[in-house]
Amino acid sequence: MEYSNKMLLKGNEAVIYGALLAGCDSYFGYPITPASEIAHTAALLFPRLGRVFLQAESELGAINMVLGAAATGRRTMTASSGLGISLKQEGVSYLAGSNLPAVIVDIMRAGPGLGNIGPEQGDYNQVVKGGGHGNYRCIVLAPASVQEMCDLTVLAFDLADKYRIPVYVLADGIIGQMMESLILPEPVAVKRDIPDWALEPGKDRRNLVTSIFLKYDRLEEVNRALQQKYHLISEQEQRVEEYLTEDAEMIFVAYGICARLAHSAVEALRDQGVKAGLIRPLTLFPFPTAALNRAKAHARLFLSVELSNGQMIDDLRLALECAVPVKLINRMGGNIPTIDELVEKGLKAMNELEKGGRRS
Amino acid sequence: MTETIVHGRPKGFFATFERRPGPIKKNMHYCPGCGHGILQKLIAEAISDLQIQDKTIIISPVGCSVFSYYYFDCFGISVPHGRAPATATGLVRSNPDSIVISYQGDGDLGAIGFNNFIQAANRGENMCVFFVNNAVYGMTGGQMAPTTLPGQKTLTSPYGRSTDNEGYPLKVSEMVAALDSPVYVERAALSTAKNILAARKAVRKALRNTIDRKGFSMVEFLAGCPTNLKLDAKAMNEFINNRMIPCFPLGCFKDIADERDPIRRPAGIYDRKKVRELLYPVRVEKGVPPDFRNNSEIFQKTRKIKLGGFGGQGVLSLGKMIATMGRLRNFNVSWLPSYGPEMRGGTANCSVIISRKTIGSPVIDKNCNLLIVLNQPSMDKFLPELKQNGVLIYDSTTIAKPDCSPDKIVYAVDASNIAKKIGSLMYANSVILGALAVALDSYFLTPADQADFDRTFEEAIMDCFSNKETIIKLNIEAFYAGKKAVIESRAGKK
Numbered sequence: 001m002e003y004s005n006k007m008l009l010k011g012n013e014a015v016i017y018g019a020l021l022a023g024c025d026s027y028f029g030y031p032i033t034p035a036s037e038i039a040h041t042a043a044l045l046f047p048r049l050g051r052v053f054l055q056a057e058s059e060l061g062a063i064n065m066v067l068g069a070a071a072t073g074r075r076t077m078t079a080s081s082g083l084g085i086s087l088k089q090e091g092v093s094y095l096a097g098s099n100l101p102a103v104i105v106d107i108m109r110a111g112p113g114l115g116n117i118g119p120e121q122g123d124y125n126q127v128v129k130g131g132g133h134g135n136y137r138c139i140v141l142a143p144a145s146v147q148e149m150c151d152l153t154v155l156a157f158d159l160a161d162k163y164r165i166p167v168y169v170l171a172d173g174i175i176g177q178m179m180e181s182l183i184l185p186e187p188v189a190v191k192r193d194i195p196d197w198a199l200e201p202g203k204d205r206r207n208l209v210t211s212i213f214l215k216y217d218r219l220e221e222v223n224r225a226l227q228q229k230y231h232l233i234s235e236q237e238q239r240v241e242e243y244l245t246e247d248a249e250m251i252f253v254a255y256g257i258c259a260r261l262a263h264s265a266v267e268a269l270r271d272q273g274v275k276a277g278l279i280r281p282l283t284l285f286p287f288p289t290a291a292l293n294r295a296k297a298h299a300r301l302f303l304s305v306e307l308s309n310g311q312m313i314d315d316l317r318l319a320l321e322c323a324v325p326v327k328l329i330n331r332m333g334g335n336i337p338t339i340d341e342l343v344e345k346g347l348k349a350m351n352e353l354e355k356g357g358r359r360s
Numbered sequence: 361m362t363e364t365i366v367h368g369r370p371k372g373f374f375a376t377f378e379r380r381p382g383p384i385k386k387n388m389h390y391c392p393g394c395g396h397g398i399l400q401k402l403i404a405e406a407i408s409d410l411q412i413q414d415k416t417i418i419i420s421p422v423g424c425s426v427f428s429y430y431y432f433d434c435f436g437i438s439v440p441h442g443r444a445p446a447t448a449t450g451l452v453r454s455n456p457d458s459i460v461i462s463y464q465g466d467g468d469l470g471a472i473g474f475n476n477f478i479q480a481a482n483r484g485e486n487m488c489v490f491f492v493n494n495a496v497y498g499m500t501g502g503q504m505a506p507t508t509l510p511g512q513k514t515l516t517s518p519y520g521r522s523t524d525n526e527g528y529p530l531k532v533s534e535m536v537a538a539l540d541s542p543v544y545v546e547r548a549a550l551s552t553a554k555n556i557l558a559a560r561k562a563v564r565k566a567l568r569n570t571i572d573r574k575g576f577s578m579v580e581f582l583a584g585c586p587t588n589l590k591l592d593a594k595a596m597n598e599f600i601n602n603r604m605i606p607c608f609p610l611g612c613f614k615d616i617a618d619e620r621d622p623i624r625r626p627a628g629i630y631d632r633k634k635v636r637e638l639l640y641p642v643r644v645e646k647g648v649p650p651d652f653r654n655n656s657e658i659f660q661k662t663r664k665i666k667l668g669g670f671g672g673q674g675v676l677s678l679g680k681m682i683a684t685m686g687r688l689r690n691f692n693v694s695w696l697p698s699y700g701p702e703m704r705g706g707t708a709n710c711s712v713i714i715s716r717k718t719i720g721s722p723v724i725d726k727n728c729n730l731l732i733v734l735n736q737p738s739m740d741k742f743l744p745e746l747k748q749n750g751v752l753i754y755d756s757t758t759i760a761k762p763d764c765s766p767d768k769i770v771y772a773v774d775a776s777n778i779a780k781k782i783g784s785l786m787y788a789n790s791v792i793l794g795a796l797a798v799a800l801d802s803y804f805l806t807p808a809d810q811a812d813f814d815r816t817f818e819e820a821i822m823d824c825f826s827n828k829e830t831i832i833k834l835n836i837e838a839f840y841a842g843k844k845a846v847i848e849s850r851a852g853k854k
Binding site: 002004021023026065068186210214260267 | 414420434435436437446447448451452453479626637642696719721722
């Protein structure tokens, strides 16, 4: 039998292929649109490889099963959409506070409240800024294609283990639901070694996984160590894809489906002779400040394209230290902007800038 | 037969409690007369006697026993309030060799975490739950618990628990015993020496079940909280014996461990070769090298295809077929569905893009090159999006001839009727693809690519329906029937 490494898959399905090829041992989740195909695919494929799939009783159940599985030193994951992620936040805070690696996939839908199942990016703040209680961050990866849904899931497990940190794969309903061709990565070589800190027969039975520290000074130390880890991650793990930014005066900044739209808008603007470019963060935490600052030298305008009320734009302004004007182009409620809309709004913002420049 | 009980610190505890902050390292933090101290000693003795310390994980919950890890010389983990049985599930599913003990109080188990608890019980997770019921919230300072007795005064039931307002105490053991999965449910009391001996036995029985992988065991312990109930030691025991036991009768509610086979869990497969065999698809496109390119002019540009119809007509899978054909010939492809409730009965549509370049936006909202419609509403909605000189293919069984500008290339195919003759409406997809083949052959494809289109279709059908030989055969039949029908109808017109 001859096997192919090429498939046509939904983004949600590609997540599970990535997870299994990365050696993920268990999946715990609760169904929710538009993330359910992740659970469907996990239910089909995890048992095929003798690994653990369990439909949890709730999002709270799922994230705390992940807490337990992570404490055994094995690769484990869950997936949901905004509402479910809100419910999981307490558990994510425990994972972060206990220095446990885990992967959480969020296929964002429109909110607030029950909202609808259309695509949105309104979870940015609750995912990128920590989201639960306490002084913690998670690494956040932002795929914009089916190939990346697979590849960044693999990367998520590597980073989670490297830093002992929860890692999010943050995508929107469209990236989750669309199908594209992808090339499957190679499976990890062998089952990974169980780390020494794990709650695992054969390891030191005095291993303790906890986030409770009664003494204020001790907890402050723990917090400082966490911040140091986040600082290191900010220095080492920024990832970005740049498209035609070298000479760009107008730079779109977008992730997920918005990056795909902005990519087409940049092509359309270039056809009109406008020096447009795209910076696409692959990591939202750490935010790609280095690439943005490089672009600051020639860019006259940044456009944050978001399916939200403007959440990433805050990080963009902070990264640029307000040295260059930043404008928001956004849609909400499950809508997405058209390419024409991006082009028009980009040109309009540029015109206003020039008028303003002449006045001063 | 009498058993000799040796007094002294059980070996399941640390020799000194170094994890406990402050100067006191020999005593527990529990109040004098508290049930936790007694029960934890019984557990510590048991894990030492059963020689399972090196594989026991004790989950410290939220409540007075949050500091259980100060004492037990075994693996430990702290969890969110009420979630211990979920965490236990993650632990024991990841490594079935672990002995996992979920130690929980009445707020943790009976209130905030009841669903996680009852669901773990109902799944029959191989674990022990030791449930301490002292009819009050201890750590937060004496509030009402789900197990507070009727009339009992607490800080949040200052007039006494009213059964009208708060209902009756939660009878956890009785509820768990009513489920099919759990193997062992017992209620014991930590009051008299006799009761404590029965409790000791129950602890060991539950742990043995876990060691033997028999599934879910729970022991409920009626325990004293003299501080919050404001009772001395003697009055505390009287409260347990005279007030609690009548409400929460002691005894074994269920013991079917002997009838159950040990739970077996599969071992994960990580061998690269096996993983590849189990996950990678079987190759269908034989003899197509990775750098293969169809030469026809039409394939040099990005092609946008829109498909619309009723949910259930197979519009999405038709789109998937076209995308698969693109993938098999080394194109970049994207397929974007309308997703959600509208698919269940309403109108479904999808956008397919085929390109040699990187595909930017997968959304098609105008300028589509090919429109395939299977119902009238989709015709009305999407026809304006068809580009100049674009191709329209529609199912003439159900749709009236559209009024469109003469630049458009229009193919009507009696898809539903042809499909029904072949056996099912589900083959209408392939009939349409047959029509598409004719449309492309007539206008756009080189002779080499004309032959390749049919081959690609057959490969795509095999890719989409691997192992379903009849379906593959009938789809291929439908494809050629579609081709034939369109060619004949055009010949007739000429």
